[in-house]
Amino acid sequence: MRTAVVTGGTRGIGAGVSLALAESGWSVIAASASREEREAFEPHDAIRVCHLDVTDDASVFSFFEGLDRLDGLVNSAGILRRGEEYDVVVFQQVVDVNLTGTMRCCVAAHDLLADSSGAIVNIASMLSTFGGPLVPAYSASKGGVVQLTKALAGRWAEDGIRVNAVAPGWIETEMTKELRDDSERTEAILARTPIKRWGKTSEVGALVRWMLSDEASFVTDAVYPVDGGYLAM
Numbered sequence: 001m002r003t004a005v006v007t008g009g010t011r012g013i014g015a016g017v018s019l020a021l022a023e024s025g026w027s028v029i030a031a032s033a034s035r036e037e038r039e040a041f042e043p044h045d046a047i048r049v050c051h052l053d054v055t056d057d058a059s060v061f062s063f064f065e066g067l068d069r070l071d072g073l074v075n076s077a078g079i080l081r082r083g084e085e086y087d088v089v090v091f092q093q094v095v096d097v098n099l100t101g102t103m104r105c106c107v108a109a110h111d112l113l114a115d116s117s118g119a120i121v122n123i124a125s126m127l128s129t130f131g132g133p134l135v136p137a138y139s140a141s142k143g144g145v146v147q148l149t150k151a152l153a154g155r156w157a158e159d160g161i162r163v164n165a166v167a168p169g170w171i172e173t174e175m176t177k178e179l180r181d182d183s184e185r186t187e188a189i190l191a192r193t194p195i196k197r198w199g200k201t202s203e204v205g206a207l208v209r210w211m212l213s214d215e216a217s218f219v220t221d222a223v224y225p226v227d228g229g230y231l232a233m
């Protein structure tokens with residue numbers, strides 16, 4: 001059975017990815033940092049829930065060393081600190097989770113993925129394309145995730161590893177709750193989204209599942225939006 005690790009896999013987009021994979025016959029390890037969150041997650045039979053803090057070098061490397069096989073890695077762990085990211089300490093924390101955390105997991109998973117000719121999908125953002133004035137660290141980290149994806153895709157193709165990213169638009173998760181509760185912001189977002197609604201985590205999960213599958217065997221170095229058309233406007 002194919003095995004995938006999904007970081008941040010017990011909530012929001014990561015949980016949507018975990019479920020999409022589990023429903024298609026993957027064995028999934030959904031990893032996240034906080035115990036409360038893992039306890040709140042009701043997994044599918046094919047999902048095993050684990051602790052993993054992507055900012056902890058030693059834990060990340062020992063986590064992947066403990067696996068027998070790995071066919072897919074999805075880096076969904078992410079944080080955003082709206083209004084606080086001009087504080088350099090906060091800036092570094094956000095980059096450490098979103099960008100360096102992605103790199104850590106990719107490097108730690110490399111040998112297992114090379115053994116299985118596996119694939120990586122990183123979760124980018126629309127803010128990989130344009131900057132968010134209230135979230136400089138988030139914007140910088142997500143821009144970095146796209147360039148990291150491309151660098152690894154170029155380097156690791158010779159090892160049989162495909163590396164792609166998806167760039168979700170406005171998706172209904174905890175991260176966007178504050179925005180969804182603000183009717184003015186919601187109105188502005190939906191006005192610019194040609195498909196006039198928020199996206200669902202299952203819709204991101206379906207795209208990630210395809211990118212990990214053999215149907216995408218000639219796809220690497222790609223960044224696919226899943227945003228209801230927001231970026232095109």
Ligand code: NDP
Nearest residue numbers: 008011012013032033034053054077078125171173174175
């Ligand atoms: P949520 O806040 O709902 O989930 C974030 C997840 O990341 C949680 O599972 C959280 O687990 C995990 N996480 C945070 N820090 C760490 C850490 N140090 N180590 C391991 N896991 C961690 O957010 P979303 O589901 O909305 O976001 C998921 C990804 O999608 C992020 O990368 C985000 O940037 C991206 N994204 C989201 C969009 C949206 O509209 N929602 C749009 C574009 C991109 P825990 O709490 O246990 O630490």
